[in-house]
Amino acid sequence: MLVSADIAPVPASQVDEPDSLVARFGADRPLVLDSGATLAPWQIAYQSYGTLNADRSNAILICHALTGDQHVASRNPITGKPGWWENIVGPGLPIDTDRFFVLCSNVIGSCMGTTGPASLNAATGEPWGLSFPLVTIRDMVRAQAMLLDHLGIAQLFAVVGGSMGGMQVLQWAASYPDRVFAAMPIATGPIHSAQNIAFHEVGRQAIMADPDWRGGHYLQAGVRPAKGLAVARMGAHITYLSEAALHRKFGRRLQDRDAPTFSFDADFQVESYLRYQGESFVERFDANSYLYITRAMDYFDLAADHGGVLANAFRGIKTRFCVASFSSDWLFPTPNSRAIVHALNAAAASVSFVEIESDKGHDAFLLDEPVFFATMRGFLDSAARARGL
């Protein structure tokens, strides 16, 4: 059996009372969404590292990817694993917590302490489920901006993020150019491509096909669509790797056996690996959150928001950019980054761009890539000099 259905749900404590800082907004400060809906009350969970300087100019906001969370450099309270970017964020690391005040918040629609479909709807006393309004990348950024207002940070020194985090970085620059001194969108693109929407749709259909999804009302029923969510994760996980990386890691090697078993058991190591990825994912993620956040990515089209011309998103911007892509990333391939760079050039913005050579696929932005680290360090150091930090 792939995954047992009676697996422990995401601990409710992380959904409403997370092991991190939380900013709560009452009915007087609703979050106004692109869909036209307003959310109130609502909350945003975040972590911070380092110290905010006296003139509040050294803050770096890190934007997380689809299934990431605010625990960028601290132990994940559910998995017990280290933070997802501990190789980049910390004392003396490229995002140096001895110099910078680093913030990372959980996105709106997620399930790690920021309001999302697993949260309790105060009006009904029930989990939101599918009655939660659809959210967009711009809504995520709007929520982050309200968090910064709450913390009294007028301008960020930098916004940094990969994949969906990179979309948020681009949206930050487009929505609040004066609040962003430097921006680093990594392994991302100005739109979500047809191929990427297609993969997301497969994942969503896998979740919805699970009888335990119950039309989105599984929390009330005390069950979870663990099988569907695991399959969604397995499919998505393939898109984060590359053929070269899969070949190097697994090849056609068999899992704890000398010969195929002539069954549908996980004979191959790659099957066993994917099953493990699926199973461990469902322990920490809410299925409806997965539907909402994948949808937010699908809707992302920065040019469409600016008359169909991407450069219009960046007209007159003073922010300095550093765009990075990875050579084997086929989810957000290098031409996506080049489109961003060309638009920034057309807007006469300050931009650096490098494609990092790596065979690790999209996931490379989370892994140890020394050239990438050196690029980020060089960019942030020079931006810090320009900012007088």
Place this chain on the structure above:
Amino acid sequence: MAHDDPIATQRVDLVLMAEMVERGARVLDVGCGDGTLLSLLAERRGVDGRGIELSREGVNQCVARGLSVVQGDADTDLFAYPDDAFDYVILSQTIQATRRPRVVLEHMLRIGRRAIVSFPNFGHWRVRADLALSGRMPVTDNLPESWYDTPNIHFCTIRDFVALCNELNARTERALALNSSGQPVRFNMPWWVWNLFGEQAVFLLRRG
């Protein structure tokens, strides 16, 4: 380190190009390498510089120096820049390696109010002598690669370049030819002297 004291250790053509740039100008360096010229321009002329460079290593060195440089190609990435985006667009020892030098030069004159181009002169007497006497493609200190290895696919002479500038209706504001010891050929000499004794040339152009 060259980075610390660029003038002292610099290629003569870079220094001469830097001298052609007005203080505080906006400059795009196409094929900026490790950013030596951009650093020189930032430090000595206070310019707001940007770069395009083909090699990853070069881009990384530039970014680590704090320069705004994108990985890209003169042949494919200039189209994205708007008209008059820069005061100067510089192409240093690169035009002979582009696929379409004419288009590149047109873009430079469109993007920049002025263009500065330096290139090796294929009309230099040593090149001519090599070809005439040995009957083989010249390999010199300045052009060390064999024909099958060289990235230089569109060599030209100084006179060829002048002809292209005329065709594009570009006005030459300044021109320099450097002899093999890196010294400028006397500017009152006729073109044929430049074309024979100039090992490399530097042109400051503007739209006609």
